[in-house]
Amino acid sequence: MRALLMKDFLMLSKQIKMMVAIFAVLIIISFITNMTMVLVIFSLIFASLQLTTAFTFDEMSKWDKYANTLPVDRKTIVQSKYVLGLILIASGIVIFTPVVFLSDEMTRQLPFIDIFQTIVIVLSIALFYISLTIPLFIKFGTQKARFIIFAIVFLPVFGSGFIQYGLRTVGLNQLMSYIKYVPIAAFVFLLLSYFVSVKWYERKEF
Template sequence: MVGLFLNQYYSVSKTILSYAVAAFVLVLVVIGIGNELLVFFAMYMPIIFLVSPAFEVLKHESQSGWNKFVLTLPVNRGNIVQSQYLFFLFLMSIGVAITIMAFVVAEWVLGSTMNQELMYTMMTGIGIAFIMGAISYPATYVFGTEKSDTIVLVATLSGVGLFLLAQQGFARLLEQMSIETVASMNGSLVFNGSFLVIGLVLFVISYFVTMGIYNRKEY
């Protein structure tokens, strides 16, 4: 399992580094600009950036023939899929860490602080990333790595689209509640937290779906 994880890391290590640096600098620039909308966008931009190399691994493994060679090693197909999903979570954690680090530096330099609303927005970014993974992994195994770029693009747009739909649905739900109930609840926390949980549930379901697809593949 460790060997599988390290192989994935080293195959895209340069990409991870370049994305990490670019995301960190971009967040600092956005914070420096001070536009509120852009700052909210910056809360999940590094997360989306950093999980992208996880999908490049599948393409590299297919092009190099590693996806066939690895089956001759003392690992089972479950280990292979598990290592891919764990690698995705590893990259996501890096994206979260970069976002927090950028705001810490911005606080030292510019006096900007990460308030609760920004933290809730980061939860949305994590939820979108989970949805990206939930769609990209099984779809790539079904349609092939040749279409992986298109799949990741569709998965990203789907994550954003589901967020916008959820936002509209939540707004309508609030309209049905009493003013006292709405005033007593933390709407941002409830919505963003719920969206994150939905993304996580889809990601977990996707793991089992991908496992089933991969077990049926013949090489």
């Protein structure tokens, strides 16, 4: 698996350099504007999107056809993508969470618990994202999967009337009480996603 991850990181090296440059500018801006939480959100979103880039590179170079001639089983190939996604997300958390807490110590904007909850929720959303995208990329390819993901992500926007009705019915306070279960749901969804991805990849013809 190490060789597969090295291959992905080598392909993403130019993207990572650009990401570091962008984040360096954003860190400066976040301290000036006191909007460091936006930095964490952006970093996790950007890290998750790098997984899409990795799949796109593989598809363009016909990597899977070559990979399946190597002495590596298909399950390991799928595992490498999940590990890559988790490493990218963890890197965003490790690098930028200290920046958020340092900025908050200087500005006293938000209580510690609010910052922590926000980071956990954003992290959970990032896990949901990779759990959704990996099996779809494996099953349909990056081009078709992007349209499916777009429909899944933006469908709630078009159904905002139903969301507002649900909030009035359930109550915002009651809804917020379930927020603590979001990380657990994200972890369970990630496991289910992995098993589905392995099953689809093992059945796929290259």
